[in-house]
Amino acid sequence: MSDQVCVGAIAGAYGVRGEVRLKSFCADPQAIADYGPLTDENGTAYTVTLIRPIKNGFVARLSGVATKEDADARKGVQLYAPRDRLPEAGEDEYYHADLIGLRVLDTGGTEIGTIRAVMDHGAGDLLEIQGPGLKNTVLLPFTRACVPTVDLAGGKVVADPPEGLF
Known part of the structure; x- marks a missing residue:
């Protein structure tokens, strides 16, 4: 598990005064x-001040971003927070960053693939699984019925997928 967790991303400039459109990946978006301060992939630190909510995020001011050009140059930059500043995950709760890259085994112990991404389109989390025997990635519902075991320390999950999914 990494000591940094991606908590948001800069979606581009908002206006002409250096404000940015900020997407939050937190359970409580305002959190x-x-x-902060949040850092990017290069280690640059930003103090975040939320101005107001907008569709799909917030208007925010970031330290070191003073002009529209500065904001435009940072479009797509992911922002990270140290894991020790984030709340502890509860029982049967996981940070998406901890699941990505885990091996996926079926209930018989055969490796199916690895978790490529975790998505939520409104009806619950889905694990995107890629594997050597798969032409395309497969979306597996992240429910106790389909994923009865998550072993972060062992770097794996055990899946019991619906018939015919793999």
Whole structure:
């Protein structure tokens, strides 16, 4: 598990005064401002001040971003917070970053693939699984019925997929 967790991303400039459109990946979207300063992939630190909510995120001011051009240059930059500043995950709760890359085994112990991404389109989390025997990635519902075991320390999950999914 990494000591940094991606908590948001800069979606581009908002206006002409250096404000940015900020997407929050936090369970409580406004909490992104509480975990700062946030850093990007290069280690640049940003203090986040939320201005107001907008569709799919917030208008925010970031330290070091003073102009529209500065904001445009940072479009797509992911922002990370140290894991020790984030709340502990409860029982049967996991940070998406901890699941990505885990091996997926079926209930017989045969490796199916690895978790490529975790998605939520409104009806619950889905694990995107890629594997050597799969032409395309497969979406597996992340429910106790389909994924009865998550072993973060062992780097694997055990899956009991619906018939015919794999």
